[in-house]
Amino acid sequence: MGENGLIMSLENVSFSYPGRAPVLDGLDLSFYRGDRMGLIGPNGSGKTTMLHVVMGLLKPFSGKMEVFGKPIREEKDFREMRPRIGLLFQDADDQLFSPTVLEDVAFGPLNLGKSQEEAKAIALKTLASLGLSGFEDRITYKLSGGEKRLVSLATVLAMEPDVLLLDEPTTGLDEATEKRLIDSLKGLDLSYIVVSHNLDFLMKTTDFIRAMARGKISLDDESIPHTHVHVHKLGRHVHRHSQGHNHTHANAANAVVPEKE
Amino acid sequence: MFEDEFAQRDSFLHRLDPRVKIIVVFFFSVLAAVANRFMVLWLALGFSVVVVLISATPIRQILRRLVPVNLFIVFLWFFLPFTLKGEPLFSLGPFVGSHEGVVYAARITIKSNAIVIVLIALVSSTPILTLGHAMHDLWVPKKLVHLFFFTLRYIHVIHREYVRLVQAMKVRGFRPKTNMHTYKTFAYLVGMLLVRSCDRAQRVHNAMLCRGFRGRLYSLSQFSLRTADIVSLIVMLAFVVGLGILEWAKMA
Numbered sequence: 001m002g003e004n005g006l007i008m009s010l011e012n013v014s015f016s017y018p019g020r021a022p023v024l025d026g027l028d029l030s031f032y033r034g035d036r037m038g039l040i041g042p043n044g045s046g047k048t049t050m051l052h053v054v055m056g057l058l059k060p061f062s063g064k065m066e067v068f069g070k071p072i073r074e075e076k077d078f079r080e081m082r083p084r085i086g087l088l089f090q091d092a093d094d095q096l097f098s099p100t101v102l103e104d105v106a107f108g109p110l111n112l113g114k115s116q117e118e119a120k121a122i123a124l125k126t127l128a129s130l131g132l133s134g135f136e137d138r139i140t141y142k143l144s145g146g147e148k149r150l151v152s153l154a155t156v157l158a159m160e161p162d163v164l165l166l167d168e169p170t171t172g173l174d175e176a177t178e179k180r181l182i183d184s185l186k187g188l189d190l191s192y193i194v195v196s197h198n199l200d201f202l203m204k205t206t207d208f209i210r211a212m213a214r215g216k217i218s219l220d221d222e223s224i225p226h227t228h229v230h231v232h233k234l235g236r237h238v239h240r241h242s243q244g245h246n247h248t249h250a251n252a253a254n255a256v257v258p259e260k261e
Numbered sequence: 262m263f264e265d266e267f268a269q270r271d272s273f274l275h276r277l278d279p280r281v282k283i284i285v286v287f288f289f290s291v292l293a294a295v296a297n298r299f300m301v302l303w304l305a306l307g308f309s310v311v312v313v314l315i316s317a318t319p320i321r322q323i324l325r326r327l328v329p330v331n332l333f334i335v336f337l338w339f340f341l342p343f344t345l346k347g348e349p350l351f352s353l354g355p356f357v358g359s360h361e362g363v364v365y366a367a368r369i370t371i372k373s374n375a376i377v378i379v380l381i382a383l384v385s386s387t388p389i390l391t392l393g394h395a396m397h398d399l400w401v402p403k404k405l406v407h408l409f410f411f412t413l414r415y416i417h418v419i420h421r422e423y424v425r426l427v428q429a430m431k432v433r434g435f436r437p438k439t440n441m442h443t444y445k446t447f448a449y450l451v452g453m454l455l456v457r458s459c460d461r462a463q464r465v466h467n468a469m470l471c472r473g474f475r476g477r478l479y480s481l482s483q484f485s486l487r488t489a490d491i492v493s494l495i496v497m498l499a500f501v502v503g504l505g506i507l508e509w510a511k512m513a
Contacts, residue, residue, distance in 0.1 A: 057467045079475075087471045093418050094464040099390045099410055103481055111473035116481060139390075141417045159472060 005033035006069070007163055007191060008054065013063030014215070015046075015053055023049045024060065025215030031163075031193065038202035039195045041212030047195040048090065050212070051165045055087050068162075083112055086156035088166045092148035093141075101127070101143070101151050102136035108159035126158040127151075130184050146177030153184065164192035170201045274316040274386040278490040279395035285497045286383050290376045292504055301508045302371040308500060309378035316382040323381055330377045334370050341366040389413060394482040407478055415465075419458055426450055 008031040016022040023046040031037065041047050052058045054065070056078030065072045067081050089095045098104035105123035106116075114122065127135055130150055135143075143151060149169065156164065166185075170178050178201060185192070185205045196202055202209055211218045274282070293305045313323055342350070347361030384392070393413070397406045430446065437443045466474075 052467070055467075055471055057470065079473075082471055083473045085471075087468075089464065089468050091464070094461065095468045097411065097414055097465050097469065099393070099414055106481060107469075107474075107479070108472040110479040111475065111477075116479070119479075120481060141414060155472065 007031050007033050007035075007067065009066045010050075010054070011064040011066075013050075013053060013060045013065065015049060015058060015060040022215055024053065027063070027216055029217055031191070033162075033191055035191050035193075036206045036208075037193045038206035038209035039193055039212055039217070040197065040199070040202065040209060045212045046215045047212050048167055050217075051087060051167055051193075051195065054165065055082060055085065083108070083159050084161050085163045085165060086159060086161035088152055088156050088164065088169055090167045090171065092145070092152045095152040095155060096140040096143075096148060099139060100136070101132075101138045101140055101154075104140055104151065105136075105155050105158045108155060112159065122158050122160075123154075126154045129187075130154050130157070131180065145172045146174060146180075149173060149177065150180065150184070153181070157188075162191065164188070164190050166192060166194045166196075168196055169194065170196060170198045270317055270386075272315060272317040272386065274312070274382060276489075277386075277493055278484055278486055279387050279391050280399055280484060281486075281490050281494045281497075282383050282387060283392070283395055283399060284494065285501070286379050288498065288501050289379055292501055292508070293372050293375045296372070296504065296508045297368065298508055299368075299371075301504050302368060302375070304504060304507070306371050306375040306378075309375045309382070313378050313382040316386040318381065318385040322385070323378070326381050327374065327377060330373055331370075334366075334373060337369055338366050341369075391482070394480050395484065397480050398484060403478070410478075415458075415461065418461065419454060422457055423450075423454055426453060 008029065010027055010029040013024055013027045014022055015024040023044075025046075027046070027050060029050075039047055049058060053060050054067075056072070056075065068084065070077065070081075072078060072081060096104050098107060102120070102123055105126055106119040109119040109122045110116070124133075124136060127133060130153060132147075132150060132154060135147070135151065138147075140148070140151070149172075153169075169181060173181065178198075182201065182204050185194075192206075194202060194206055199209075289305070289308070293302070296302055296305065342358035342362035343356050345359050345362035345365055347359035349357045350360040350363055351358045387395075390413070393406055393409050396409065397403070427450070430450070435446060437447075
């Protein structure tokens with residue numbers, strides 16, 4: 001761990017796919033232990049790319065990266081760091097490649113050098129903690145979309161990471177599964193970054209939300225969307241808010257207003 | 262796509278150690294493939310029929326699975342008698358069928374049916390995943406086993422993508438006809454599937470790297486040999502060896 005609990009720092013990181021405009025353009029990010037950060041931004045603003053750069057799946061062409069207080073440059077550094085950061089992919093079918101749930105969840109622990117017995121025990125424990133007991137012998141491709149998402153989360157959590165990166169975790173989930181995911185995340189003692197368009201979900205799972213646009217994360221306080229819930233007397237009607245506030249119209253009764261930093 | 266509904270039933274064959282089954286099927290298939298004497302071939306076919314009957318696979322299913330192989334064999338019967346030179350046996354107009362050709366086609370028919378029938382028995386009495394793990398345990402090259410598992414896992418995903426693409430074509434009024442537009446569209450469809458599969462492979466590999474993958478896959482399953490397994494292995498291998506002796510021993 002770095003000084004003052006700094007887990008991850010990106011300085012002036014740029015990345016572009018060959019022959020195209022930069023996706024990340026001088027991006028800065030500091031992420032501290034205990035942070036639960038939401039990240040929103042339009043399509044193509046570089047959110048997923050940033051997560052993949054952090055995991056070393058894409059190589060930035062400039063910039064400095066430090067994770068857990070150590071500079072990260074080569075594949076070797078990434079290999080050491082990856083087990084401590086869990087990335088939940090956008091498409092659960094990319095994440096679940098083993099035939100059965102148990103084998104998939106045990107894959108990470110086995111890679112970390114755990115014995116078969118230990119890996120099995122960890123996998124079963126992780127599944128149980130997400131309310132997925134009894135799923136161990138299920139065939140991964142026969143799971144429903146929601147089940148796939150939760151099992152993917154289990155595969156990541158089984159490695160006991162310090163940080164979670166979640167890429168659009170609510171895509172394709174119904175309300176009940178979304179709620180399960182929210183409850184699971186809230187029950188974790190982990191720092192995480194959630195990339196999502198779902199403001200309601202971000203409101204319930206994160207402490208603060210940053211916006212990403214044109215390959216940069218905005219640190220300007222003014223543009224950090226605050227979350228407020230309001231109720232109108234006259235029912236549904238289209239209206240505007242000044243300064244382009246993002247807000248969500250939830251049921252007032254269910255509203256959770258996160259504390260501001 | 263992969264139906265292993267019969268693997269859930271129960272029979273002596275279902276309870277047999279999958280490794281025993283794979284070993285026997287392997288040696289049996291090799292022998293049946295190289296054998297030439299009709300006595301050996303008939304015995305092999307008889308063995309495979311007995312095995313598949315023990316596996317309690319419904320007859321209809323066995324026949325259904327035999328259809329594709331035998332469609333192929335029908336073509337051999339059309340061509341082999343007329344292309345293989347030898348003693349003339351019959352003639353159809355200008356074409357003369359040779360005795361050798363007919364014998365050759367008959368051999369292939371018996372052989373391939375015998376092999377396919379034991380394979381049907383193997384697959385319908387063993388869950389496909391167990392089969393993969395058993396191969397892993399039998400020191401089948403890791404790459405092959407991985408290929409087997411990944412195919413099993415992703416053929417569904419690719420099939421789903423294919424169905425989605427076809428639906429997208431249909432809702433926009435696509436009807437296959439014999440014209441350039443149709444060929445082009447199907448070429449795009451196949452190309453798109455290939456590209457998507459490639460992308461998918463890259464993403465899966467990335468996801469594996471994120472979970473500490475370093476080129477090794479581990480298996481969690483363990484098998485144990487019972488007495489019944491060992492006895493069956495010996496009996497069936499003895500039968501295969503017997504076939505071999507019948508094939509290569511000099512006729513009195």
